[in-house]
Amino acid sequence: MNQTISHSLFTDFDINLFKAGKHFRLYEKLGAHLIEVDGVKGTYFAVWAPSARSVSVVGDFNYWIQGEHQLFVRWDGSGIWEGFIPGIEKGAVYKYKIQSNNNGVITEKADPFALYCEHPPQTASVVWDLEYKWSDKDWMEKRRETNALDKPYSVYEVHLGSWKRNAEGKFFTYLELAEELVNYIKETGFTHVEFMPIMEYPYDPSWGYQLVGYFAPTSRFGKPQDFMFLVDKLHQAGIGVILDWVPSHFPSDAHGLGFFDGSNLYEHPDMRKGYHPDWKSLVFNYGRNEVRSFLISNAIFWLQHYHADGLRVDAVASMLYLDYSRKDGEWEPNIFGGRENLDTISFLKDFNEAVYSNFDGVQTIAEESTSFPMVSRPTFLGGLGFGMKWMMGWMHDTLQYFQKEPVYRKYHQNDLTFSMTYAFSENFMLPLSHDEVVYGKKSIAGRMPGDEWQKFANLRLLYGYMFTHPGTKLLFMGAEFGQSREWNFEGSLDWHLLEFGYHDGVKKLITDLNKLYKTYPALYEKQFNADGFEWINYSDHQNAVMSYIRKGNNPKEDVVVVLNFTPVVRENYRIGLPKKGKLTQIFNSDETKYNGSGIGNSKAIKIAAEPWNGREFSAELVLPPLAVTVFKMS
Template sequence: MNQVQVHSLFTDFDIDLFKAGKHFRLYEKMGAHLTEVNGVKGVYFAVWAPSARSVSVVGDFNYWIQGEHQLNVRWDASGIWEGFIPGVEKGTTYKYKIQSNNNGIITEKADPFALYCEHPPQTASIIWDLDYKWKDKKWMDTRKDKNGLDKPFSVYEVHLGSWRRNNEGKFLTYLELADQLVDYVKETGFTHVEFMPIMEYPYDPSWGYQLVGYFAPTSRFGKPQDFMVLVDKLHQAGIGVILDWVPSHFPDDAHGLGFFDGSNLYEHPDRRKGYHPDWKSLVFNYGRNEVRSFLISNAIFWLHQYHADGLRVDAVASMLYLDYSRKDGEWEPNIYGGRENLDTISFLKDFNEAVYADFPDTQTIAEESTSFPMVSRPTFIGGLGFGMKWMMGWMHDTLQYFKKEPIYRRFHQNDLTFSMTYAFTENFMLPLSHDEVVYGKQSILGRMTGDEWQKFANLRLLYGYMFTHPGANLLFMGAEFGQSSEWNFEGSLDWHLLQFGYHDGIKKCITDLNALYKNNPALYEKQFHVDGFEWINYSDSENAVLSYIRKGNNEKENLIIVANFTPVVRDNYRIGIPTKGKLTQIFNSDSTEYGGSGVVMTKPIKIDKTPWNYKEFSAELVLPPLGVTVYKIS
């Protein structure tokens, strides 16, 4: 006997939007909602399963018996099954038992819109609400002043399960992280944190990039409201929150989105478009309107309900190209004969337009590793509409350069200067991310060449060069104190290393670089514009020295940067200066405080009326070994 009452949260307009791929608040209708109907408390359920013959809600409340609570299919051919079940309470576990029209196949699925999930390896959804009293109004009212492209973006990338463990080796909870992580990020001076995926995922070694609960923070670390506390406290500390978002693929776990109603509902039915050979996972059907509504609603959900300040979109290149990781014969060209996935391009434009329409004070960031054009340009001029794009070319070339012995670096100056030939074609974020410290690549410190002193000097030089290069910055956790081993997601960072001077010095160096970046508008006001950068000398490959100017809106605040990529002290090194006055050194990566040799110019340096480097004036400097120095003109 069916104990489900006819009830709906959908209007005809909702259905029209859903079918058109334009309903971006589906989470307000779909899923399980605690509500009251005719004075009776219970839960309204709604699930999309157009190929279903019947859909039952099974769970704690009915001993998981199929058929006890069958939902009603809507009359409008939307494929939505819905109904109200009295007496079901918050905290109840449940799934959908779906009998398909396709040969009677029966699937048992978690709710795609579940707000909370059981702790893996358990797979049920949990009835929950998102009631929470936020305390971050000051941040939310003013974050447009923190998230603009002309503002500092120094991002600390975090994997919550391995940032730090407790004394028993177990995960820290969201609430524990709300104290420890917030204090640490504030101390080191990062402007934003980026969380690797916190949406529910079944398999720890995926690091969260294989999602099954797109609307649920993982229960590994606590309840949904506990995650809200973490975001809230970061905001109260003046720190923005970026979430990794994975619309590129999803796993084929039995309780997940794959083959949901006995058909290829969320995934593309053509394996050439619907299966990812690298990750052995399923790929969304970006041409299906209802799937577009699902994905864009999910993006909006995290910005709306969890106050996220940005979304970093994972694996965009894999979405854009039909031949990505596929051999000849394993992919089909688009209607114009090209390799671009036209459905994906359309979807990404819709996604970015929807985000910026509702949340203009946030940012979307693409992890896109190819030269696909105009990723971070507005859709109205033909771009994909992202706010920023990861600068993978800079990352690759720079790390390759720093692996080389200094004696050979004069032959590879182009590895460093090449980035400036395309630096302003996109709004680039410079990433030294988790992908660079796994699978035998070594830690960032481990990539540096030389003896112990030189390795740490090179690392400080790398960071100084990174923070003064045009663009925003991202650093994976552990790199800020010179983690010496590769990242291990099953343990904690090696915090004990901070007892050693060189590692503590790296942390102090990063802290000061964050302060330098935030306190000097020349480093961020025009970080994505060609007017914000000028070479002084890029051709001194013999000495492996680069010198350049970073510019903001006020030319009196411009900075001079000189980087020496060899362990040789350069005395009486002359560089051109565009104006008269004096130079004052405001940062030196060779400071003894950081573990350097202490070749520091503490007194103001006279600027001579001696033309040099095609500049009217010049000054003689002492360049520290494997060091970067930053100067102000006064």
């Protein structure tokens, strides 16, 4: 085997950007790159290891012997080691053997910029490329419009390892999912799919939230190009792709980023900032420029090379607060005496600015569970710059309300109405995510009270409320057909439940709610704007009934929503309305096709000149039991 040849892909400008925390395409320089030097084919390797005394590439090609293929350290103080090894071809398995200046510690690490990894539990990196011929030109050209904040955004959250498995209980591959999953999402009408982390991770029970291969889709389901094919097929079907992205922490596995070159390279050296007590994992040093370049490059990478349409950023609250999950004495205030992590705030702003300035029609979404201000406001206004933020308060209050027996709901209506006091302070996404169906919380269906009929009526009512409430939507897989038991990542969803009427009815309901959401602009055009919502009556506690109007850009297309949170049918229920005309029912969660009782308003209802609810006009409706009804005005 030929020895390492001195070679570089870096320019001085690259190095300056890297050191300044402003190199957002590091993956074009660091990592393993199949190139040709002086007519000789091979692989150029480059790795950041400033505390190293020596760095070798080891693999099958040199029997994993340290020193056979040593890299050369750059003279510019960047800490980058690099070199070209002739003859190393695509598919070669390798790691970096790093001898540290710190007491001679030797680490053996996977490549942080590897494009492909061995199948776990194997831990080496694989020399690979990103060649793929995309067929999603139409989607990418129209994405700026279809993926905008004033368009329908209904997200199906998926864990690839447990959505569906084959008869032997094995994972579906990316290629199999490109048919099965794409067809299913198209059938049910979701506008987007969100994949729980697909970057390489060693430990199945982490669900992908403990990453070691930030630039490699997990090899559990196939090759990188297979995942590109899945994204491509989703785009061809008109479905957007959101990737769960985890810049908040990483595991301490021996082959991962931790203690990379014998020093705290990627993690903060102060364990009050560099260790996460909840997840027993390491936390990035957001104040280190090279780490910022690594992370933002990673975000850009998935948007560029895998055509992702959005990034959902995990555990933002844990990043923002120095005292997150820490007791007194376990954290240190910032320079102003506060609890905010100023490095994180600066990093998140840089991240969002880089994403939105480089890509048209993408969105970033923050999973942020506190009242930190202006998460989804532009950085030039002082915000963090995210496109959307998960509305955790809505989720918590709504599920708490729905778990109560209907007879007690009249005492707790403020659990529901409270969300409208802050609904437009951020661009909120309403999440019923994987976190709500684990650790003894029960499935969403399992939380509903009453007998079987009431359970499913409540579930349909919950979803009807969710889809007519301002904000975008996210539903975890299985919830769309009323999965009965908690999510189990080790097996498939309980697809056999669709043989039963109640479960099939929920799936039909979700399909129709997605259609309703996409059909009526009043439900999405002003979903982040207070002008898009108007209460009719929020104070009918006694009957546990709420009513409101959703508004779009055209007043003629406003829709009226009425929710009955009890199993009592309400005849001749009057609501106030802003104008004359008639009401036509366009959706009713109690229809028989959903396995409801079939009570509703089949005929158009005249709006009379009779004052009610502080308005000049009103109409009398029939309110089905435990149901939401939606009307258009004409």
